[in-house]
Amino acid sequence: MADFPVPGFTGSPLVRIDIERDNQPYLEAAISDPRSRLLQLDGLAPVTEAHGGLSWGSLAKADPEAPLALLGLLDDAPRFVSLTKVDRSGPDPRMAIIQSCAGMPAGDAGTYAAARSLVDWHDRHRFCANCGRVTTVRRSGWARFCLKDDGGCGTEHFPRTDPVVIMLAEYDGKVLVGRNIHTMQGKFYSALAGFLEVGESIEDAVARELFEEAGVIVKSVRYVTSQPWPMPSQLMIGCIAPVESDALTLDASELNDAIWCDRDEVRAALAGDDSARFHMRFPLAIAHTLLTAWVNGA
């Protein structure tokens, strides 16, 4: 296994205690436990302390109208987040959130990722997709039930995680990075990526996406690493895929450029050199880990 840094948003020390989620007496005891703490959020954005870490407050400050979700234990103390309604009327806070997470101590970004995805999912899934009725929070905040005794259909709904494959096509000692159509100019390039679809393995999805976006035919797929990406709740699955040829046919609806880069060119990009052949965003993103792993021999 090649050497590479742990991807951003991984390695939260949260102990999720899934086994207690259906234990109502446990939940009630945790809520009245004086050691319990509430994650502070500003909408969906993290509130941070002076050292950059997550801010935890008293449960007494929780919105009394919003159910509490039991995230798990940290330092043996129960940790909660409030499942509030989210005001989405302002500007997209994504860039500020990513910057804030990049400055957090190890593990905090992962804890935030779990909480953010959970709050966001509840806010956007208040109704039963099967019958249209309002659903009710259950399992200590980890599910919503369409309650039969409330006239519902009995369906249970669980938070959603969407797998995304993100990959480097590899040919003759070079890898492929692409520029998204939303980046019309400039030097920001990254690994190609796309949502895995129903009926696909990771390997199937990597082959399909590279063929669709760049017209290259995959010979094999090497898994490298993964990360959660909490905007809103992707599972990013990082792979390297040797391909049959370096001839490209770009999907103009996705990419406006793609270039093959050798290890020195990738090293310069990772180092943030002004003169590098391309620039990268977000060290927190798995594309950074994937390219680092590749230059180190993955």
Added chain:
Amino acid sequence: MADFPVPGFTGSPLVRIDIERDNQPYLEAAISDPRSRLLQLDGLAPVTEAHGGLSWGSLAKADPEAPLALLGLLDDAPRFVSLTKVDRSGPDPRMAIIQSCAGMPAGDAGTYAAARSLVDWHDRHRFCANCGRVTTVRRSGWARFCLKDDGGCGTEHFPRTDPVVIMLAEYDGKVLVGRNIHTMQGKFYSALAGFLEVGESIEDAVARELFEEAGVIVKSVRYVTSQPWPMPSQLMIGCIAPVESDALTLDASELNDAIWCDRDEVRAALAGDDSARFHMRFPLAIAHTLLTAWVNGA
């Protein structure tokens, strides 16, 4: 990379032509193309031909009340499935479906997996989870929209795929297989597994699940392979994880037994020997692939 068979349900030859899904004239031309074919389903179960392969019929036979989904192209001909309402009142057809898929020519089970997950998702997601209104099929059957001009909230909904980690804890030349509480007696054992949660990487989820279910502490995680499991739409992610000790603390709500097995014992189980220490179900399932990979050196 160790030698192992391709997991079941992978490798469909379907060309998904995602790029055409928003192209209404393409869809209409495909529907009136005489080469187009409709996948035959009996509810959610596959209809098979004498040779065991999927059965394809004329689009003229499609339920006129049900929208058509464009699966993609096979042999350059458009392939559809009908997004019918599913009658779930009968007995669970899962075992018969798995047996039917196991007898299909390579690739057919993967094509069926995509179609089955899509039909099932539409049937159980007719309403908007964000506002409760009835949604409308769009993107050639690959999405549902909560149409604003119909009084809806404008949310787009895409088919859901749930990542599941399935893994072998490994210690001192042995791997761990467990017996589910629903298998009270008998010798059916398998790899441990569980749903990946929001805010987790694959590696995080493997470590959590093995600790929760068996009380073992993971040292590292090796990805092996993956498969779609279309009942209803999981992505099974197969891993091997060396652990710190072979001392077990089982979660009695999940497992009623777990045993450490060496390579000879696993080989006997894979061969289906009556006298093997444990027995396995479903060669189509990734647990089979994972154990085969492990005995071959993965």
